[in-house]
Amino acid sequence: GTVDLAASSASPTIEWYTASSGGSSVASGTTFTTPSISSSEIYYAQSVDATTCVSSRTAVNATINPIPADPTTTGGNLCGTGSTTTLTASGSDIFWYDDATGTNQVGTGNNFVTPVLSATTIYYAQSSNGTCESNFVPATATLVSLPTVSVGPDTAIEIGTAYILDAGPGFVTYLWNTIPPQSTNVGTGLCFGYTSFTVTDSVGCVKLDSV
Secondary structure: OOOEEEOOOOOOEEEEEOOOOOOOOOEEOOEEEOOOOOOOEEEEEEEEOOOOOEOOOEEEEEOOOOOOOOOOEEOEEEEOOOEOOEEEEOOOOEEEEOOOOOOOEEEEOOEEEOOOEOOOEEEEEEEEOOOOEOOOEEEEEEEEOOOOOOOOOOOOOOOOOOOOEEOOOOOOEEEEOOOOOEOOOEEOOOOOOOOEEEEEOOOOOEEEEEO
16 A cells, blocks of 8 residues: 655755665655555655755655454344343454444454344444554344243142143253253153243243243
């Protein structure tokens, strides 16, 4: 890319060169925009007074800084409306924004916990090396429905009687508050008076029901 250089002098004219001596000037004025360069270059400025006397040339560095690699992001799931999730991005010095142009920073660090959301929302991560920034990389907080589970209405049974409840197939984990605790979709050996169970679906959302 190009680099903007500047020099100041009490003399009325400043000339820019690509060599420390000799050669022809490539520009004149207090500022000079280099041609597109791919590595750091040295340019030289000299002043010329009203009597055309020239100063010695002063080196001015046009430095090309490395651009950090784009972060790799991982989205998260919002388990129903009014929930939060955690988004992640690899790399160092990560900054999070809620827009693709970086006008509103909402967080820093590799992990970003969203505010409470009620719809799928895209955030953007950018890495920085203190001088240059990477591209903005999206990370999506995706709204998903909570699991739908039920073992039916409350049921009266005799004390000490086992009653089989079935939470249904299709969930990743099951947890019943039975004695002992059970982790299958079918629960027996119920606690007296009240039984609850918790299921977790394939995207990590959790739902509790009781009977």
